[in-house]
Amino acid sequence: MESAPGPEIVVDGVRYLYFGGTSYLGLHAHPGVIEAGCDALRRFGVHSATSRQGFGNTPLLMDVERSAAAFFGMESAFYFSSGYAANHIAVQALASGADKVFVDAEAHYCVQEAACLARKPVLTFKHRDAADLRAMLTKGERALVLSDGVTPANGHIAPVRDYIDVLRDFSPSTLHLDDAHGVGVLGPYGRGVFEECGLWEHVNGGPPFQNVALSVCATLAKALGGFGGIIPGAAEFVERTRRHSHYFDGASAPASPVAGCSLEALAICRREPERRDRLRRNVQRLRAGLRALGAPATDEPTPNVGVVLGDAGSMRRAHEELRARGILAPYVPSYSGTGPEGLIRIAVCSEHSFEMIDRLLAALREILHP
Ligand SMILES: Cc1ncc(COP(=O)(O)O)c(C=O)c1O
Known part of the structure; x- marks a missing residue:
C-alpha cells in the first residue's frame, strides 16, 4: 500500500477502489487527524x-x-x-x-x-x-x-x-x-x-x-x-x-x-455521528446487494462481510478478476474464523459512495454470473 487507507488506495503504483481493512469511519487520513499527529x-x-x-x-x-x-x-x-x-x-x-x-x-x-x-x-x-x-x-x-x-x-x-x-x-x-x-x-x-x-x-x-x-x-x-x-x-x-x-x-x-x-x-x-449513519447506510446497501447476487451475506449492521464463493481457487481468481477491474476486495486464505477455504472479506467505510459500492457489486455480478 503506497497511500493512506481510504475508499481508494494506491498499491504497487496503481490506484484502486478499496474494500479492505478496518478504517470503518474513514478517519486515518483525515487532515485534522494528521495535523494533530x-x-x-x-x-x-x-x-x-x-x-x-x-x-x-x-x-x-x-x-x-x-x-x-x-x-x-x-x-x-x-x-x-x-x-x-x-x-x-x-x-x-x-x-x-x-x-x-x-x-x-x-x-x-x-x-x-x-x-x-x-x-x-x-x-x-x-x-x-x-x-x-x-x-x-x-x-x-x-x-x-x-x-x-x-x-x-x-x-x-x-x-x-x-x-x-x-x-x-x-x-x-x-x-x-x-x-x-x-x-x-x-x-x-x-x-x-x-x-x-x-x-x-x-x-x-x-x-x-x-x-x-x-x-x-x-x-x-x-x-x-x-x-x-x-x-x-x-x-x-x-x-x-x-x-x-x-x-x-x-x-x-x-x-x-x-x-x-x-x-x-x-x-x-x-x-460527527453522521459518519456512523453513512456507514450504516453503506452496510445495508452492500449486504443487500450481495444477497441479490446470491452471496451469503446476513443483514447484520457490521461493515465487514466475509463471503465464501466456492473453493480457495475460485476465490483467488475472483480476487484477481476484481483487481483487474480496479477493485480490491481481499481474498483472505487464513485468519481466525475464515474456515478451511478462506473467504473474500469485503469492508465498507462511511466514505464510500453508493456509486462505489454499486461498482463493486456490478463487477462481482460479472464475475459470478458471466
Ligand atoms: C478482533 C481483533 N482484536 C484485536 C486486534 C488487534 O488490534 P490492534 O491492531 O489495535 O493491535 C485485531 C486486529 O488487528 C482484531 O481483529
Missing part, C-alpha cells in the same frame, strides 16, 4: 521514553483517556500501545473472579492467547454456540467467557444475550468481549456490541446483568481512526485493570504522534 510529535517527541509510572505520563496521554472515557460515557479509561494486548490486560484483571476460562473456538488470536494468561484451566466451546458453552459449565464454578464482539473476518455479532441466558445459571460469571470491530460502529453512540444489545450500563464496573459481569476492551486503531488499545470503565474498574498488568509501569506508552491522532479522531467521532 504532527503537532503532538513536535511538542512531545516520539514518546516520553520512560514509563507512565515515572515522569512519562504526558498530558496528551491523559487527554486521550479523558476523551475516550467521554466517548464511551464512562468515568475513566486506560490507553496503551496495542489493541492486541487489550485482552491480555483485561483477562489478567478478570482472572481472580473465575475458576475456568471458556473461549470461542474461532476467537481472534489475541483472545486465545489472553485466555492462557488467566492461569486457569482453558476450555474451548464451538463458535458462537451457547448450547455448547452450557454443556461445558459446572454448577458452583465461576466462568470467564471470552469472545470477539464482532468476528474480524466475517462480521458476525456474538450472541451476547444467549451467553448471558446460559451464564446466569452459573453466576457469578463474567462475559468478556474483544470489541475491536464493533466499537465506533455499533450502538446509538458507537460504543459497540454491548451498547447495540442495550447492555452498556452494565459494562466494565457497572452492575452485573442478571448476575453476569460484562467486560469489554477495544482498539482505537480501527473505526475510531487512531491507534492503540483502550479499556474504558468505572474509575475503580479501570484502576484495578491498570494494576493487574505492567503496561502502565513496564512498557512504553503509545507514541506521541499516534496519541495526538487518536485524540483528534475521537473528537471527530463524537462531533
